[in-house]
Amino acid sequence: MQRSKLEQFVKTSASDLGFDLAGIAPAGPFREHEYFPRWIADGRHGEMRYLESRAENQQLKRASLASVAPWARSVIVCAVNYNSRAPYSTACPDPSRAWISRYAWGRADYHDVLLPRLRELEARLKERVSIAGSEAPRTWCYVDTGPLIERVFAEHAGIGWIGKNTCVINQQVGSWLFLGVILTSLPLTPDLPAPDRCGSCTRCLDACPTNAFPAAYQLDASRCISYLTIEKRGDIPEDLRDGIGRHIFGCDICQDVCPWNRKAPVSPLPQFAPRTELVNPSLDRISGMNVEEFREVFRRSPVKRTRHSGLLRNAAVAMGNSGNARFIPALLGLATGDDPVVAGHARWALRKLGAAEPDRKETGTP
Numbered sequence: 001m002q003r004s005k006l007e008q009f010v011k012t013s014a015s016d017l018g019f020d021l022a023g024i025a026p027a028g029p030f031r032e033h034e035y036f037p038r039w040i041a042d043g044r045h046g047e048m049r050y051l052e053s054r055a056e057n058q059q060l061k062r063a064s065l066a067s068v069a070p071w072a073r074s075v076i077v078c079a080v081n082y083n084s085r086a087p088y089s090t091a092c093p094d095p096s097r098a099w100i101s102r103y104a105w106g107r108a109d110y111h112d113v114l115l116p117r118l119r120e121l122e123a124r125l126k127e128r129v130s131i132a133g134s135e136a137p138r139t140w141c142y143v144d145t146g147p148l149i150e151r152v153f154a155e156h157a158g159i160g161w162i163g164k165n166t167c168v169i170n171q172q173v174g175s176w177l178f179l180g181v182i183l184t185s186l187p188l189t190p191d192l193p194a195p196d197r198c199g200s201c202t203r204c205l206d207a208c209p210t211n212a213f214p215a216a217y218q219l220d221a222s223r224c225i226s227y228l229t230i231e232k233r234g235d236i237p238e239d240l241r242d243g244i245g246r247h248i249f250g251c252d253i254c255q256d257v258c259p260w261n262r263k264a265p266v267s268p269l270p271q272f273a274p275r276t277e278l279v280n281p282s283l284d285r286i287s288g289m290n291v292e293e294f295r296e297v298f299r300r301s302p303v304k305r306t307r308h309s310g311l312l313r314n315a316a317v318a319m320g321n322s323g324n325a326r327f328i329p330a331l332l333g334l335a336t337g338d339d340p341v342v343a344g345h346a347r348w349a350l351r352k353l354g355a356a357e358p359d360r361k362e363t364g365t366p
């Protein structure tokens with residue numbers, strides 16, 4: 001089968017399956033991969049140990065696709081826009097209400113939306129190659145879980161450039177994108193990399209409340225609110241709690257301020273339509289949730305990743321940052337609860353609000 005027809009087949013099929021963007025990258029390596037070992041060595045990944053995983057040849061897996069999938073010749077990158085009509089966090093300044101990241105407002109976990117579509121694309125590709133009389137290609141499919149840095153391949157597949165905020169930005173669609181990748185042994189003709197259109201803009205770098213960008217195009221994930229409120233277990237470093245503001249799950253600020261998101265289109269997928277109760281939710285509601293409610297409300301949501309105790313910990317920090325004394329009774333309840341991490345963060349919040357702390361349980365946390 002003519003190669004150019006196969007590339008076109010991949011893109012048409014991706015579009016039929018509901019992907020907003022699709023492109024093809026070579027298997028690399030790319031110059032962006034050179035940065036990764038230094039980033040890990042500097043501890044910018046915080047406690048996300050899975051990023052340290054190494055191949056048999058001891059190379060960091062994510063720095064070298066060839067060391068984990070030497071057979072891969074091309075990477076198909078697909079993207080789905082998840083933007084909604086709901087306002088940006090920068091337009092909702094009330095510190096007494098919480099903020100959950102835009103990607104987690106829908107009724108479904110995005111992995112469950114993207115992966116079946118990606119697998120269908122993979123199946124169609126194999127079938128197409130087989131029908132043409134060639135041996136079916138080898139493939140691997142991933143949404144987030146692969147041994148590769150998806151956004152590097154997205155850039156080289158022409159999906160978008162990696163902005164100074166380290167997100168993939170498409171000129172027409174913006175940066176509210178979920179990515180999925182298919183590694184394949186097929187030597188497909190790659191697309192051209194997307195050119196950088198950040199120019200002299202520094203809005204994202206200036207707006208980050210925890211100074212998580214040591215420089216443009218570099219993220220210190222260990223300082224990023226998304227990491228601190230989702231991936232980080234246990235205590236959040238005290239010096240970063242003020243900057244977290246009212247964020248209880250993720251952070252959208254560096255994307256909300258990006259001019260390329262001003263006219264971002266709205267996703268038609270019902271799975272990403274926001275549940276209104278999750279957009280700028282009440283801190284009273286979140287801090288009062290018991291574990292059964294948490295499981296029910298976030299059953300199919302990425303928010304479950306932070307676990308019930310993590311969400312209460314984050315809510316305690318947000319209440320402390322609110323400056324609002326009406327949260328003191330709720331914080332007293334959390335400060336005397338059984339979870340030592342939640343209790344420790346509630347005590348911090350009470351001190352921030354100038355309230356007396358309850359008698360200390362033997363929790364071992366500050």
Ligand code: SF4
Nearest residue numbers: 208224225251253254
């Ligand atoms: S997500 Fe928030 S904390 Fe993380 S880099 Fe962007 S603005 Fe900073």
Ligand code: SF4
Nearest residue numbers: 163164198201204258
């Ligand atoms: S805010 Fe400006 S610098 Fe940051 S990613 Fe968007 S265009 Fe680039």
